[in-house]
Amino acid sequence: MPEPVIAAQGIGFTYPPLTPEIAATPLFEALELRVGAGEAYAVMGASGSGKSTLCYLLAGLAPRYTGGQSNGSLRIAGHDPFAAPLPAGAVGLLFQDAATQLFNATVEDEVAWGLETLGVPSGDIGPRVNMALRQFGLLPLTGRAPWTLSGGEQKRLALAAVWAMRPRVWALDEPLGGLDPVGRREVLTALAALRDDGATLLLTTLRPQTAQLADSASLLVSGTLTPPQPPAHLLAAEPRLEEAGILLPRTRWPKVPPSPHPAGNEPAIVTRNLSFTYGDGRAVLQGIDLAIPRGRCVALVGVNGAGKSTLARHFNGLLRPISGTVTILGHDAARTAPGELARQVGFLFQRPEQQIFGVTVRDEVAYGPRCLRLPDADARVERALARFDLSASATLPPAILSYGARRAVTLAALAALETPILVLDEPTVGLDGRGWAQLLDWLAERRAAGTTIILITHESELAAWCDEIIALRAGRILANRPAATVLGQLAGELLA
Amino acid sequence: MSLVMDLYAPGRSWLHRLDPRVKLWGALWGVLLALLIPRPLFQAGFLLTLHLLLWGAGVPSARLAWLWRQLRVLLLFILLLQPFFAPGGTELLTLGPLRLTVGGLLSGLLFALRALTMTFVTGALLFTTEQHALVRAFVRLGAPYTWGLTISLTLRFIPALSHLFSSVRAAQAARGWMPSGSFIRRLRDYLPVLVAVVIGTLRMSDQLTLALAARGLDSATPRTTWRELAMRRSDWIVLVLCTLGGGLMLWLVR
Numbered sequence: 001m002p003e004p005v006i007a008a009q010g011i012g013f014t015y016p017p018l019t020p021e022i023a024a025t026p027l028f029e030a031l032e033l034r035v036g037a038g039e040a041y042a043v044m045g046a047s048g049s050g051k052s053t054l055c056y057l058l059a060g061l062a063p064r065y066t067g068g069q070s071n072g073s074l075r076i077a078g079h080d081p082f083a084a085p086l087p088a089g090a091v092g093l094l095f096q097d098a099a100t101q102l103f104n105a106t107v108e109d110e111v112a113w114g115l116e117t118l119g120v121p122s123g124d125i126g127p128r129v130n131m132a133l134r135q136f137g138l139l140p141l142t143g144r145a146p147w148t149l150s151g152g153e154q155k156r157l158a159l160a161a162v163w164a165m166r167p168r169v170w171a172l173d174e175p176l177g178g179l180d181p182v183g184r185r186e187v188l189t190a191l192a193a194l195r196d197d198g199a200t201l202l203l204t205t206l207r208p209q210t211a212q213l214a215d216s217a218s219l220l221v222s223g224t225l226t227p228p229q230p231p232a233h234l235l236a237a238e239p240r241l242e243e244a245g246i247l248l249p250r251t252r253w254p255k256v257p258p259s260p261h262p263a264g265n266e267p268a269i270v271t272r273n274l275s276f277t278y279g280d281g282r283a284v285l286q287g288i289d290l291a292i293p294r295g296r297c298v299a300l301v302g303v304n305g306a307g308k309s310t311l312a313r314h315f316n317g318l319l320r321p322i323s324g325t326v327t328i329l330g331h332d333a334a335r336t337a338p339g340e341l342a343r344q345v346g347f348l349f350q351r352p353e354q355q356i357f358g359v360t361v362r363d364e365v366a367y368g369p370r371c372l373r374l375p376d377a378d379a380r381v382e383r384a385l386a387r388f389d390l391s392a393s394a395t396l397p398p399a400i401l402s403y404g405a406r407r408a409v410t411l412a413a414l415a416a417l418e419t420p421i422l423v424l425d426e427p428t429v430g431l432d433g434r435g436w437a438q439l440l441d442w443l444a445e446r447r448a449a450g451t452t453i454i455l456i457t458h459e460s461e462l463a464a465w466c467d468e469i470i471a472l473r474a475g476r477i478l479a480n481r482p483a484a485t486v487l488g489q490l491a492g493e494l495l496a
Numbered sequence: 497m498s499l500v501m502d503l504y505a506p507g508r509s510w511l512h513r514l515d516p517r518v519k520l521w522g523a524l525w526g527v528l529l530a531l532l533i534p535r536p537l538f539q540a541g542f543l544l545t546l547h548l549l550l551w552g553a554g555v556p557s558a559r560l561a562w563l564w565r566q567l568r569v570l571l572l573f574i575l576l577l578q579p580f581f582a583p584g585g586t587e588l589l590t591l592g593p594l595r596l597t598v599g600g601l602l603s604g605l606l607f608a609l610r611a612l613t614m615t616f617v618t619g620a621l622l623f624t625t626e627q628h629a630l631v632r633a634f635v636r637l638g639a640p641y642t643w644g645l646t647i648s649l650t651l652r653f654i655p656a657l658s659h660l661f662s663s664v665r666a667a668q669a670a671r672g673w674m675p676s677g678s679f680i681r682r683l684r685d686y687l688p689v690l691v692a693v694v695i696g697t698l699r700m701s702d703q704l705t706l707a708l709a710a711r712g713l714d715s716a717t718p719r720t721t722w723r724e725l726a727m728r729r730s731d732w733i734v735l736v737l738c739t740l741g742g743g744l745m746l747w748l749v750r
Contacts, residue, residue: 056706059710061706061709061710064709065705065706065709066706085714087712087715088711088712088715088717089712093710095703095706095707095710097703100700100703100704100707101703101706101707101710101711102707103649103652103704103707103708104627104628105504105626105627105628105652106506106626106628109626109628112722113711114711114712115720115722116719116720116721116722117711117712117713117715117717117719118712118715118717119717119718119719119720120720121720122720122721122722122723122724125720125722126722129722143506145504145506161711162711165711165712279558316670317669318666318669318670337669337674338669338670339669339672339673339674339675340674342669342670342671342672343672345670346670347670349663349666349667349670351663353695353696353699354660354663354664354667354692354696355663355664355666355667356667356692357664357667357668357688357689357691357692358688358691359688359691367668367671367672367688368671368672371668371671371672371673371674372671372672399695399699413671417671417672
């Protein structure tokens, strides 16, 4: 039997302690992994289980650039990354958030950068850049700036920039994470091309769809990997995936009563002929007419760029209509300051790291109630902390928490406001099974209490869980109907 | 919208195509003129010329407006404070120990205009030069590659931080922040934003370290360059014009 391309034996890894008071606990203990040439291997693990760190270890970044302690033996493509830095281009790494691995000003420079690092002669760089761009369907984007691309395009560019360096081994960290259905299809095609190329792949994921790409799969639980098995077998064992905190099976979702229809009441949100154009002249919303009754749970769906987030930002006054009106519980949103609308509308933004500003978790959750001088602010804060299992970490800085815990902090900060309307912009991105359970339990509770909820999502199951679906396409309403009647038409195009 | 933005405004104008070393040289002259010529009228004319230059090079006016907005607080401070530090000439107003004079007002105007010309000179360089070209220019002028890269990455992450800043402000507003209370109170409201931006900077620089290392920044192999810089005839002409024009201005106007 030939030597495996990735061979890890008894790998242990511990990050340096985050604060002097907290002792460092090992992330991995006695981790075993063998991947043969040309194989694809999927590692499924919950948020904070160490999926990204595993990728960093394989790419020679941990502990060399991350700090921390490692032990055990690791061989990758014939090299020992613990002993010496890996040669440039030996292992290709796709970051979980591909945007953070792009640092050049144009798409073609991004691809050329690695070739310059490898010392490829100037004359050969151009053709190789072109080849990589063609391979990943990026030729039409050659002169574009990487940060203007969509999520799927950014992932493909990150793949192209690394592919040009011709690594034989790849570590792909959640390759389909955070993408809309179009982006997922694009990246799946790109991954299929890598497989056809004969590359050895290690994929980490929360999603069954990604695990299905692999020849074998393991669970990453409590710092060790379970023995490899065919992905279909692993995915069939739903209780095991639930126990590992990876998935929340559909059958375990909280049941919701049919939404109440308070007759004669004014709707929660009304828009009349709402249009919006950004400063660069891009029309994002064109004549939106909506009336969302109180107590209704609505999924707002559409491909990236359809105008979902722009529409939602009109509901809490962060954006003002260029023409038309937005009425929130009878108040004209254009005449109400966003700070005042915060009493009516709780708003969850997409990236937790761009909306957390508290020094401690408790500060963060208390900011809204204190700002609005809500009665019983302290009691609300403690209730919200307890609701999202944050009481124990209330005195910690949010920045040192895992992604899942930071998402919980942002939800608790909303929950403390106890607003009659909630607007959540892609709340499930990056959530593992436990995160889903926490989110859905809270939402079910709010629905029963008559809160009006607007969920921006690409997940068809979540959309189906709502009462209604509003689908946007190119800034116009494509459909606005009960979830059950419209889901079939939209699946595939707008939902995954 | 991604986390990372850039100052560069893509284009194919003559200013975009000019050799980055010539642009660096021109920017150096621009800063010298801003510093050495103490005449408000000259500085105002210079500022207007820079705007015409940038507009002619197809830099979007939104980009120029953005630069003005970034400077507004600084300009306000200069215009309010400088007059009292450099009194002279006819007296207009006396407030206790403070004297407002025509000379003082002109001095405030001059300093504000200087801040503007220097910013727009730098803007003319950064808006029309892509980061890759800037690194090549520094390296060809003798700086080690990592220095050039550091400078260009720093420039590139400034707008990213400004984006983070506005995201956090939006998050605050969404949770009930209202502009109210005294100046000090409002200033204190910015503290949490600074915390978020500092943490964001640390997070970004951590990720960037990994991104650069993952693509072999520390590789022992000598780097090659895809598009070598080569001075064309037009580059030489602009270089000579810049030098002669700048020198002449200094000699004539000063």
